[in-house]
Amino acid sequence: MVYGRLLAAYGRLGWWPGDSPFEVCVGAMLTQQTSWKNVERAIGMMKAENMLSPNKLAALPRENLERLCRPTGFYRQKSIRLRGFCKHIIQHHGGAVENMLAQDLETAREELLSIKGIGEETADSMLLYAGAHPTFVVDAYTTRFLGRLDGWAEKDYGSVQKLFHDKIPPNLEVYREYHALIVEHGKNRCTKSKPRCSGCPLEDMCAEGISRCGP
DNA sequence: ACCCAGGTGTTTC
C-alpha cells in the first residue's frame, strides 16, 4: 500500500495551512510554479496589513496589490488574476468564497475553471482544501510519481485524476494527506544536482530503478 | 552560474 508507506515515512503533514477558506484560495493561486516559502511571505504581508479579504484586495490600487504579490513571482499576472477572482466572488457570491464552494462539486469546479488564472490543479486545491470536496489534486509531482511507478505512460490531468478516484474511496482526510505526501516525497527525488535520492520509501517498486527517478 | 519551484494562458506550428 503506497499511501501507507508514504505516511509512515513522512508522517502527517496537515495540508493545507491557512486560517480561512479565502486564505487557502489565495495561497492556491499564489503558489503556482512557486515555492510555498514565498507564498507565506506574501500572505504574511496581506495579514499584517489586514488585507486578506475579497473586498479589501479588490479595492487595492494596482501598485499595492503588485507589491503584496511580488515575493511569489509572476507578480503582475498574479495580481491581475487575484483581483479577477476577488471580483468574481464579490459579484456572484456576496464576497464570501464559502458560498461558491458550498455548491455541489461539479458546479463549483466549472465556475472556478471559468475564472482566468484558475486551472484544474488550482480549482481542485480550492475545492479539496477550502471547500471540503473530495476531489484529487494532480500536480507535476503527481504525474511524475505515477509515471515512476507505472513506467512513464503519458497521461493528462483527467486520466491521472480518474485513476486516483477509481482506486481510492473518496475521503477528505485521505485525499488531502495523500496529495501532500506525494508533493513532499517528490521534493526528495533525484535531480541533476542530486543524482541519487536517499532512503526512498518506495525504492523497491520504482519502475525504472532508483537511479532514474528524476524528471 | 545554473536549476528548480505545490501552473496557466496565449501563440505558433
Next chain:
DNA sequence: GAAACACATGGG
C-alpha cells in the same frame, strides 16, 4: 491539438 513561450522572485 500538441508544443513552445511568457510570466518573475527567491533559495539551493
